[in-house]
Amino acid sequence: MAFTLNSFPVVYKAKFENDGWKGEFVEKPHKTPQEEAQMPGAEREALVESRNFYSDLPLVNYSTQYGNSCFEGLKAFPQKDGGLAIFRPEQNAARFARSMKGLYMPAFPEGDFVQAVAETVKKNAALGFCVGYDAQWEKDSFASALSVYIRPFTFSEAGFTPEVSREPWVFVVTMPMSAYFSSENANAVVTDRIRATPKGTGWIKTASNYVISTLAKHEARQQGFTECIFLDAANRRFVEEGSSCNIFFYLKSGELVSPALGDTVLPGITRASIVELARDRGINVCEREISIEEALGETAECFVCGTAAGVTPIGSLSHNGKKTAFNDGKTGDVTAQVRDTLKGIQYGTVPDAKGWMLKVL
Numbered sequence: 001m002a003f004t005l006n007s008f009p010v011v012y013k014a015k016f017e018n019d020g021w022k023g024e025f026v027e028k029p030h031k032t033p034q035e036e037a038q039m040p041g042a043e044r045e046a047l048v049e050s051r052n053f054y055s056d057l058p059l060v061n062y063s064t065q066y067g068n069s070c071f072e073g074l075k076a077f078p079q080k081d082g083g084l085a086i087f088r089p090e091q092n093a094a095r096f097a098r099s100m101k102g103l104y105m106p107a108f109p110e111g112d113f114v115q116a117v118a119e120t121v122k123k124n125a126a127l128g129f130c131v132g133y134d135a136q137w138e139k140d141s142f143a144s145a146l147s148v149y150i151r152p153f154t155f156s157e158a159g160f161t162p163e164v165s166r167e168p169w170v171f172v173v174t175m176p177m178s179a180y181f182s183s184e185n186a187n188a189v190v191t192d193r194i195r196a197t198p199k200g201t202g203w204i205k206t207a208s209n210y211v212i213s214t215l216a217k218h219e220a221r222q223q224g225f226t227e228c229i230f231l232d233a234a235n236r237r238f239v240e241e242g243s244s245c246n247i248f249f250y251l252k253s254g255e256l257v258s259p260a261l262g263d264t265v266l267p268g269i270t271r272a273s274i275v276e277l278a279r280d281r282g283i284n285v286c287e288r289e290i291s292i293e294e295a296l297g298e299t300a301e302c303f304v305c306g307t308a309a310g311v312t313p314i315g316s317l318s319h320n321g322k323k324t325a326f327n328d329g330k331t332g333d334v335t336a337q338v339r340d341t342l343k344g345i346q347y348g349t350v351p352d353a354k355g356w357m358l359k360v361l
C-alpha cells in the first residue's frame with residue numbers, strides 16, 4: 001500500500017545542549033492547502049514528501065542504530081462548537097518525561113511539552129492546515145471522524161558505539177488522521193511472540209518495543225486477522241495488551257477488567273480515562289491479571305483502546321486455532337457506551353466534566 005506521510009508544515013524542534021533545552025519552530029516547504037490540493041498528483045506528493053526530510057540531522061546515531069528513542073501520540077479534536085482541543089496533553093507530557101528518564105535521557109520539561117504541542121497545532125492551523133468539525137460524524141458515532149494526530153519523539157545525537165542518548169533532539173510533527181481500524185470490529189489472534197519482559201522496557205513508549213509488535217501484527221494480518229494480542233512473558237498465560245493498544249474485557253459477571261499495569265504493559269492514557277469514565281457510570285472496574293482461559297470463557301464484550309485505535313470492539317479472539325466470538329461479533333452495549341462517552345468528550349458533544357480538553361483554538 002503506497003502511503004505518503006502527510007505531515008503539516010510547521011514542526012517543533014528542540015535540542016538538549018549545555019544542560020538545557022533550546023526549542024524553535026521550523027517551517028517546511030508548503031503552499032496553501034487549497035493550492036496543494038490542486039497540484040498535479042506527482043508534484044503534490046513530491047512537495048509533501050519533502051517535508052519529511054531534514055538535512056541537518058545525523059544519520060548514524062543511537063536512535064537509528066540501537067532503537068534508543070521514545071515517542072508520544074496524542075490528538076487534537078475539532079470541536080462541535082468550532083475550534084480545536086487536545087485530549088489530556090499533560091498526561092502525555094508526564095509519560096514522555098518518564099520514558100526519557102527510563103532511557104537515561106534528559107527529560108523534556110512537561111510544561112514545555114504542552115506548550116510545544118499546542119503551539120505546533122496552532123501554527124499549522126494559522127497556515128490553513130487543520131481539520132474542521134463535520135456534523136455528519138455524529139451519525140456513525142465518530143467512526144468516520146477526522147482529527148489532528150500529534151507525534152512528539154526523540155532523535156539521538158550522532159554516535160556509533162552502543163550508548164544511551166545524552167543530548168537528544170525532541171521533535172513534534174502533526175498530521176491529519178482518520179480512523180485507525182478500517183473495518184468496524186477487529187478479529188484478533190493471540191500471538192506467541194513476546195512484546196515485553198519483566199525488567200525490560202514494556203512500560204516505556206520506546207521505538208524498540210515496536211519491533212516485536214510490528215512483526216506480530218504483520219503475521220496476524222497475513223493470517224487474515226486485524227489485530228494481535230500478547231500474553232505475558234513469564235507465564236505465557238495472562239493477557240497483556242494489543243499490538244499498540246490496551247485491552248478491556250467486560251465479563252458476563254458485569255466486571256470490566258483491564259490487565260493491571262506492571263512493567264510490561266504500556267500505561268495508556270485512553271485506558272486510564274476509560275477506567276475513570278466506567279467507574280463514574282457505576283461499572284465495577286478491576287485492574288488485575290486475567291488469564292487467556294478466563295478471557296475466552298467469561299467475556300461478554302471485548303475492546304482495545306488507544307489514541308490511534310480509539311475504542312475498537314474485538315469481535316473475536318482466536319487462540320491455538322480456535323476462534324471465540326464475543327457478543328456475536330457485534331459491538332456490545334458497554335463498549336458502545338464507553339466509546340460514545342469518550343468520543344463525545346473529545347469532540348465536544350458531551351460536557352467535559354473532568355477538564356480533560358485543552359482548547360487551543
Ligand SMILES: *Cc1c(COP(=O)(O)O)cnc(C)c1O
Nearest residue numbers: 244245246266268269270306307
Ligand atoms: C501508546 C500505546 C498504547 C496506548 O496509549 P494511549 O496513551 O492510550 O494512546 C498502548 N499500548 C502501547 C504498546 C502503546 O505504545
